[in-house]
Amino acid sequence: MDLKPDFNRFLAAVRHKETDRVPLGEVLIDYSIQSKFLGRNVTADDLAGQVEFWAKAGYDYIPITVSMMSPGKVTEESKITRVLKEMVLREKPGTTDPKAWNLEMTSFIHERPDLEKFPWEAAADIDFSKLHEVKRLLPEGMKVIAVSGKIFTLTWMLMGFNNFALKLVLDEALVAEVFERVASIQFKALEAIFSMDHVAGVWVVDDVAFGTGPMISPAAFKKHVFRWYKKVGEKCHENNRLFLMHSDGDLSMLMDDLISMGVDVIQPIDPSCMDMAKVKKQWGDRICLVGNVSNELLRSGTTGEIAARVKELLRDAAPGGGFALGSGNSVPNWAKFENYLAMRETCLKHGSYPIRL
Amino acid sequence: MGDHLETIKNAVIGGKHAEIKTLVLDAIDAGLDPNRIINEALIPAMDVVGKDFGSGKIFVPEMLVSAVTMKTGVDILKPLLGGDQGESRGTVIMATVKGDLHDIGKNLVTMMLEGAGFKVIDLGVDLSAEKLIEQVNSIRPDILGLSALLTTTMPEIQKVIAELKAQGLRDKVKVMVGGAPVDRTFAEKIGADGYGANAAEAVQLARRFTGAST
Numbered sequence: 349m350d351l352k353p354d355f356n357r358f359l360a361a362v363r364h365k366e367t368d369r370v371p372l373g374e375v376l377i378d379y380s381i382q383s384k385f386l387g388r389n390v391t392a393d394d395l396a397g398q399v400e401f402w403a404k405a406g407y408d409y410i411p412i413t414v415s416m417m418s419p420g421k422v423t424e425e426s427k428i429t430r431v432l433k434e435m436v437l438r439e440k441p442g443t444t445d446p447k448a449w450n451l452e453m454t455s456f457i458h459e460r461p462d463l464e465k466f467p468w469e470a471a472a473d474i475d476f477s478k479l480h481e482v483k484r485l486l487p488e489g490m491k492v493i494a495v496s497g498k499i500f501t502l503t504w505m506l507m508g509f510n511n512f513a514l515k516l517v518l519d520e521a522l523v524a525e526v527f528e529r530v531a532s533i534q535f536k537a538l539e540a541i542f543s544m545d546h547v548a549g550v551w552v553v554d555d556v557a558f559g560t561g562p563m564i565s566p567a568a569f570k571k572h573v574f575r576w577y578k579k580v581g582e583k584c585h586e587n588n589r590l591f592l593m594h595s596d597g598d599l600s601m602l603m604d605d606l607i608s609m610g611v612d613v614i615q616p617i618d619p620s621c622m623d624m625a626k627v628k629k630q631w632g633d634r635i636c637l638v639g640n641v642s643n644e645l646l647r648s649g650t651t652g653e654i655a656a657r658v659k660e661l662l663r664d665a666a667p668g669g670g671f672a673l674g675s676g677n678s679v680p681n682w683a684k685f686e687n688y689l690a691m692r693e694t695c696l697k698h699g700s701y702p703i704r705l
Numbered sequence: 706m707g708d709h710l711e712t713i714k715n716a717v718i719g720g721k722h723a724e725i726k727t728l729v730l731d732a733i734d735a736g737l738d739p740n741r742i743i744n745e746a747l748i749p750a751m752d753v754v755g756k757d758f759g760s761g762k763i764f765v766p767e768m769l770v771s772a773v774t775m776k777t778g779v780d781i782l783k784p785l786l787g788g789d790q791g792e793s794r795g796t797v798i799m800a801t802v803k804g805d806l807h808d809i810g811k812n813l814v815t816m817m818l819e820g821a822g823f824k825v826i827d828l829g830v831d832l833s834a835e836k837l838i839e840q841v842n843s844i845r846p847d848i849l850g851l852s853a854l855l856t857t858t859m860p861e862i863q864k865v866i867a868e869l870k871a872q873g874l875r876d877k878v879k880v881m882v883g884g885a886p887v888d889r890t891f892a893e894k895i896g897a898d899g900y901g902a903n904a905a906e907a908v909q910l911a912r913r914f915t916g917a918s919t
Contacts, residue, residue, distance in 0.1 A: 509809045509812060509813075510769065510812050510813065510816055513765050513766040513769050514766065514769050514770060514773065516766040517720055517766050517767060517769075517770040518722060518770060558765075558885075559885050560902070560903055561761055561764075562764060563764070563765060564764050564765065564766055565763070565764045565766070565767070568764075568766070601761070620885065620886070643856070644856045644886065647856055647857065648856070682857050
């Protein structure tokens with residue numbers, strides 16, 4: 349089978365059309381898996397190696413994270429960390445524990461004065477260099493999807509989850525302001541992202557649900573978050589780009605809203621709480637579904653079990669397009685490599701259209 | 706008197722945090738027994754909140770505000786209870802197990818338990834079995850609450866229970882477990898005393914373990 353990347357294949361799936369085969373879809377694959385696949389070490393800085401992996405493994409795009417305070421990027425050396433460290437040391441000289449200033453370990457905005465003190469300018473300093481750099485490395489037919497636009501998660505991370513949840517009821521104006529500032533920065537980044545022809549869409553990785561349902565009420569989501577998603581959707585479509593969304597958890601109560609805001613692709617259809625066949629039946633004609641191979645199965649299952657599950661998904665979700673096969677979250681370092689290969693190979697072997705399973 | 710109880714109950718259900726202090730003080734001034742306020746207004750209110758959360762009528766923020774509203778009421782009433790009734794309704798150690806840095810669920814349970822009048826010692830995340838046993842031995846809590854978000858760290862819960870047995874502490878503490886990959890079957894399989902699917906269920910469990918609902 350020709351594994352030449354072809355973003356038109358993925359695009360056709362999003363438009364609910366059958367092409368040569370079901371596309372593969374992931375938003376994140378751990379570098380250890382990429383390394384094993386290529387037989388050489390692939391690191392966060394090895395963009396060429398990453399492109400080679402995503403292309404050779406059969407994906408039609410490479411996801412590149414370019415976002416405000418993206419997890420894993422808030423390192424000791426980053427500008428935001430430097431600024432926060434200076435701020436903490438001014439207030440509490442002698443502090444040595446990085447938990448006091450590293451955004452991945454602590455929250456900063458607890459009350460209104462914290463909102464004003466927070467270095468928003470440094471937070472808005474987004475590094476687009478990787479997105480520019482990848483252009484020259486892309487093989488023909490391959491596109492980039494920018495992983496960006498996280499609004500809900502960043503807001504509660506800045507406030508601490510419990511404090512965020514309490515303030516949403518007790519001091520809604522404060523929460524609204526944090527949402528506004530975060531969303532404005534993320535939305536502005538789209539201008540730079542969409543100025544690049546090789547970027548075909550934006551993937552908003554923003555968990556909005558627990559396994560039991562939405563993390564806050566659908567009404568609060570509409571008021572504070574979804575109006576921004578709607579703007580993101582409009583911006584994407586004005587620029588002829590895709591709006592992809594990742595969220596763990598049971599999205600049943602939010603699916604109609606997500607679709608109405610212009611989300612083209614939803615991933616990963618969390619297999620711990622959502623049934624792909626039912627999701628396909630209820631919403632599958634209005635949105636493209638990606639994922640659903642359980643991460644627990646990738647960790648502890650056999651290659652035979654993986655193959656059986658992939659065939660089920662192809663049978664239930666692939667006919668008519670609107671589906672890409674992938675994990676039920678991302679492919680972490682603790683997934684068995686042979687299971688990742690089995691997932692991918694079964695899709696490539698049995699995912700040719702028309703599906704005959 | 707019934708009006709006071711009903712008003713307090715509704716204030717907790719509705720998360721009227723700014724009003725609860727006045728309402729409870731008014732009820733005390735009107736001669737209501739503090740025990741009745743707790744048992745006939747505050748606790749039944751949180752039962753309603755737990756059910757509303759379980760059925761998707763309310764969500765985490767509303768549930769937490771009800772919990773802190775209840776806690777405010779309990780804090781006012783505690784000093785007025787006779788004998789040792791002013792003590793907490795039990796001591797709970799909460800922790801996320803080794804290798805797991807996730808704490809949203811654990812923190813929610815902690816806040817709900819505090820709201821329900823329990824003394825909670827939150828040991829944080831990434832706690833080894835050895836460290837937990839050391840703390841159980843030293844603090845002697847009524848309940849040990851263990852959380853894991855990852856399937857890879859879930860087996861650590863089993864290790865903690867095994868270590869409790871090995872150290873002769875298993876029958877001295879109730880173990881309740883939770884977290885995204887954990888379910889009732891797993892809890893039973895590893896010999897936990899209970900499983901909470903969400904923070905509201907965890908509070909119900911804790912109350913059952915300590916007899917605090919009566």
